[in-house]
Amino acid sequence: MNPTNESASKMDKTILQNCQVNLSTEALVEIIEKRGEGTITANGAVSVTTGKYTGRSPKDKFIVNEGEAAEQVDWGSINKPMDKNSFIALYERVLEHLRAQDTLFRFTGWAGADTDYRLPIEVITEFAWHNLFARQLFIREDNETAGKHNAFTVISAPTFKANPKRDNTNSEAFIIISFEERIILIGGTEYAGEIKKAVFSVMNYLLPQQEVLPMHCSANTGASGDTALFFGLSGTGKTTLSANPDRRLIGDDEHGWSPNGIFNIEGGCYAKCVGLSEEKEPQIYHAIKHGAVLENVFCHNGMPDYSNTERTENTRAAYPLAHIDNSIFPSKGPHPKSIIFLTADAFGVLPPISKLTKEQAMYHFLSGYTSKLAGTERGITAPEATFSACFGSPFLPLAPAVYADMLGEKIDQYDADVYLINTGWIKGPFGIGERIPLVYTRAMVNTVLEQSLEGVDTVPDDYFGLHIPESIPGVPSQLLKPWESWESYSSYQVKAAQLAAKFHENFRTFTKVSEKIKNAGPVYQG
Ligand SMILES: Nc1ncnc2c1ncn2[C@@H]1O[C@H](COP(=O)(O)OP(=O)(O)O)[C@@H](O)[C@H]1O
Ligand SMILES: C=C(OP(=O)(O)O)C(=O)O
Ligand SMILES: [Mn+2]
Numbered sequence: 254m255n256p257t258n259e260s261a262s263k264m265d266k267t268i269l270q271n272c273q274v275n276l277s278t279e280a281l282v283e284i285i286e287k288r289g290e291g292t293i294t295a296n297g298a299v300s301v302t303t304g305k306y307t308g309r310s311p312k313d314k315f316i317v318n319e320g321e322a323a324e325q326v327d328w329g330s331i332n333k334p335m336d337k338n339s340f341i342a343l344y345e346r347v348l349e350h351l352r353a354q355d356t357l358f359r360f361t362g363w364a365g366a367d368t369d370y371r372l373p374i375e376v377i378t379e380f381a382w383h384n385l386f387a388r389q390l391f392i393r394e395d396n397e398t399a400g401k402h403n404a405f406t407v408i409s410a411p412t413f414k415a416n417p418k419r420d421n422t423n424s425e426a427f428i429i430i431s432f433e434e435r436i437i438l439i440g441g442t443e444y445a446g447e448i449k450k451a452v453f454s455v456m457n458y459l460l461p462q463q464e465v466l467p468m469h470c471s472a473n474t475g476a477s478g479d480t481a482l483f484f485g486l487s488g489t490g491k492t493t494l495s496a497n498p499d500r501r502l503i504g505d506d507e508h509g510w511s512p513n514g515i516f517n518i519e520g521g522c523y524a525k526c527v528g529l530s531e532e533k534e535p536q537i538y539h540a541i542k543h544g545a546v547l548e549n550v551f552c553h554n555g556m557p558d559y560s561n562t563e564r565t566e567n568t569r570a571a572y573p574l575a576h577i578d579n580s581i582f583p584s585k586g587p588h589p590k591s592i593i594f595l596t597a598d599a600f601g602v603l604p605p606i607s608k609l610t611k612e613q614a615m616y617h618f619l620s621g622y623t624s625k626l627a628g629t630e631r632g633i634t635a636p637e638a639t640f641s642a643c644f645g646s647p648f649l650p651l652a653p654a655v656y657a658d659m660l661g662e663k664i665d666q667y668d669a670d671v672y673l674i675n676t677g678w679i680k681g682p683f684g685i686g687e688r689i690p691l692v693y694t695r696a697m698v699n700t701v702l703e704q705s706l707e708g709v710d711t712v713p714d715d716y717f718g719l720h721i722p723e724s725i726p727g728v729p730s731q732l733l734k735p736w737e738s739w740e741s742y743s744s745y746q747v748k749a750a751q752l753a754a755k756f757h758e759n760f761r762t763f764t765k766v767s768e769k770i771k772n773a774g775p776v777y778q779g
Contacts, residue, residue, distance in 0.1 A: 262359075262375055263406060263435070267352050272359035272377060275394065278544045281358075281385040290382045295555040297543035298570070301382050303443035306426060307549050307565035308629045309450060310442055311647050313423045315340075317431040325458070327652040335429055339421040343429070344438055346420070350413045351379065358384035361404070363392040364452050366584040367516035370465055370509055373404040374452060383409045386445040386546050389573045391452070392520040405435045405455055409448055413440040430454060430650075445548060445571065446629075449523060450648055453507045456518050458650040466510040466659040469645030471495035472503035472517070472586060480515055480586040481702055482508070484618075484644040485595030488626030490676045492524045493691070494595070494698055496536040502580040510588075510663055517584035522577070526550055526568040527628075529559040533691055540576035567628030588667040591701055594644065597677035599624040599636040601685045602735050602749040605675050605728075606697045607719035608706065612773035614664060614671035618643060619657050619763055620756060620774070624677060636678070638752075640759040654765060672701050673719065680738040680745075689732070696727035716749040717756075718776035753777040 262269055276284070282299055285291045291301035316326055318334035326332050351357060358378045365371030376387040387407075414425035426441030428451055437451045453469070460467040470484040471491035480503070485491045492505040504517030505524070524537045526547065531538040541547065541557070548569040551561035559568065574580040594617055596603060609617060621644045624636040630647075642653035649656065664671065676694050678685045700706055700722075711720040712734065724730050731737045739745035753775035760766075760774055 262404065264377065265348065268348065268357065268377070269359070271352070271354065272357045274359045275361060275388075276358065276384070278385065278388065281381050281388065282543070284381040285385065288381060290380055292552070292555070294547065294552055294557050296541055296557065298541050298545040298547050298557075299382060299385065300547040300550060300552055300557070302549055302564060303445070306442035306444045306631070308444060308567045308631055308633075309446055309647070310424075310426050310428070310444070310631045312631070313426040313442070314428040314647075315422075315430070316650060317429065317433065319431065320433045322432040322458075322650075326650050331646055332650055335421060340429060340431055340438070343415065343420045343422070343427070344436065347408060347410045347413050347438060347440055350410055351377070351408070354379055360384050360387040360391065362387075362394050362520075364405075364456055364518050365509065365516060366392060366518070366520070367509065367511060367513055368397070369513065370460065370463060370511055370516065372456065372459060373401050374407060375404045376407040376409065376448065378409040379412060380409070380443070382546060383411070383445055383448065386571050387448060389544065389546065389571050390449050390519055390521040390523060403435065405437065405452070407437040407448060407452065408439060410440040411443040415441055432458060445546070446523065446569065449519065453518065454648045454650060456507070456509070457648055460509050461651060461655055461659065464512070466656060466663060467518070468508050468510060469506070469643065469648060470508055471505045472508050472515050472589070473497060473500040474503060474581070474586040475500050475702060478587045479591070479702070480589040481591040481593065482515070482589045483593045483595055486621065486623045486625070486639075486641045486644050487629040488525060489595040489597045489623055490694065491595065492522055492537070493534060494694065496534065496577060498536065498579065499699075500579070500702070502574065502577050503584045503586045504574065513585070514588050515586045517574075520584070521571060521573040524570045526557075526559050526570050527562060527566050536577050537570070540572045541570045542576065545570055545572040545576065565628045566626070589669050592664070592669050592671045593698065593701065594618065594671065594673045596623045596673060596675050597626065597636065598622075598675045598752075599638055599678050599685065600748050600752045601678055601680040601738070602745060602752055603673070603675040603677070603717065604714060604719055604721045604735055605689050605693065605732060606701070606725065607673050607714070607721050608711070609671045609673055609719075610773065611661075611664065611671075612769050613718070615657060615661050615770045616760070616773040617673055618660060619653055619766065619770075620759060621646065622756060622759075638755065640755075654763070674698065679732070679735065693728045693732060697725055700725050716753050716775055716777040718773070750777055750779065754779050
């Protein structure tokens with residue numbers, strides 16, 4: 254069976270005949286320019302804007318309440334149900350809309366770099382640039398056609414606007430997953446991040462059925478095959494910190510952990526561009542070239558201006574892994590030795606680095622304390638403290654405990670060390686000032702990855718019960734102990750107590766967790 258063939262698709266003939274399939278990067282770039290969808294910047298990338306939706310729109314996301322999913326999904330404010338009839342009616346309307354287009358684009362490929370666990374996907378888009386995005390972000394066809402059946406179909410119809418009253422959506426935008434029909438239906442929004450994160454949500458449902466842990470993390474590996482994972486909610490540094498000239502990149506955002514090791518779900522990266530500079534992030538800076546897609550980046554005379562946040566703070570660059578010179582293909586790696594939880598603390602009280610015990614690791618994974626950064630979700634305009642279970646709750650169709658239990662077993666089985674690294678804000682003389690400088694975070698990460706923290710003395714922290722290393726080469730010691738940046742210990746105490754209370758309050762929702770894990774939270778009880 255030829256995977257690009259119509260027989261591999263569930264889509265109707267009229268639509269398939271209207272699709273240009275798996276066009277080359279060059280052909281897509283040419284079409285994008287010709288159709289006026291985007292312009293070519295001085296560095297050769299395609300530059301597009303996405304109108305009103307410049308970040309994900311979690312309120313517009315639904316899962317169809319049907320079949321097995323009805324039982325399995327952890328329904329609530331994140332996983333909102335849509336009834337099957339509403340879904341089918343809206344799907345038919347979107348198909349009608351697609352049939353009326355002059356041309357459509359179809360990408361066929363895979364999610365999952367491990368051939369044992371990959372999911373066949375097809376992405377049908379109205380816009381050529383969304384197709385280029387899919388080509389760069391997912392895994393392209395190879396000559397193997399084995400397993401290429403029952404593909405999950407992603408439909409991106411941004412110019413179709415829903416009518417909430419008629420269609421039972423929340424707004425004109427919608428992101429709807431049907432596990433039974435194997436369809437992701439996206440409309441009303443042009444933000445390409447919805448496409449990749451919806452596929453990730455699907456993998457978060459399907460992989461645990463195969464005993465594989467899906468993870469919202471980046472991954473890289475050192476010369477000796479020492480793999481590291483970097484978990485973190487959007488904007489905490491997964492992409493930035495996994496790009497490291499001394500280590501090989503596996504992937505920047507979504508991975509599976511199987512009995513074979515780690516595999517990337519994707520074939521490309523989606524980097525935040527705000528404040529991007531050649532000096533601080535050279536690999537990402539140079540990955541933005543012909544074939545890359547820039548989203549909502551302001552350009553002056555064709556020159557990208559990464560400092561401009563006029564359209565959004567959530568400016569993005571999508572490029573294939575091959576644009577990073579030391580990336581691994583196929584993107585797989587051995588079982589991890591080091592696991593880093595990235596958090597961006599906006600209170601200025603969490604230490605920039607601490608080593609976690611096994612119980613603390615479970616506690617912090619379930620808590621997922623961090624800040625939502627401006628722009629990645631609609632309505633977020635300043636850093637906002639949040640608890641996002643497993644550092645990725647918007648993408649988890651199942652209960653957090655499912656993923657946490659799997660992680661705990663794997664940490665035990667492969668004896669991985671777990672660290673909490675805070676890439677958030679530190680107290681300055683005039684308040685919660687700047688973000689911890691990237692050079693220092695990189696120094697901390699490198700120390701962890703070189704296993705150089707073994708045997709280093711630690712200082713306990715009075716509020717969170719964390720173990721803080723006394724010193725790290727290249728990092729001012731004062732920075733390691735957050736209270737030393739405050740004008741007085743008592744002013745630090747006020748904020749630390751507030752945050753500890755938030756941790757406890759949030760953790761009350763995890764009723765089934767063992768006492769040992771419950772007790773691994775902040776030592777300060779209020
Ligand atoms: N200390 C730091 N550690 C990591 N990232 C930082 C730090 N300070 C500033 N940043 C910036 O924060 C952003 C992190 O975003 P990114 O790596 O894309 O996050 P993620 O991949 O987790 O969504 C980048 O724009 C990076 O330049
Ligand atoms: C693309 C996104 O995630 P991340 O910032 O984790 O790459 C997103 O949250 O829209
Ligand atoms: Mn990222």
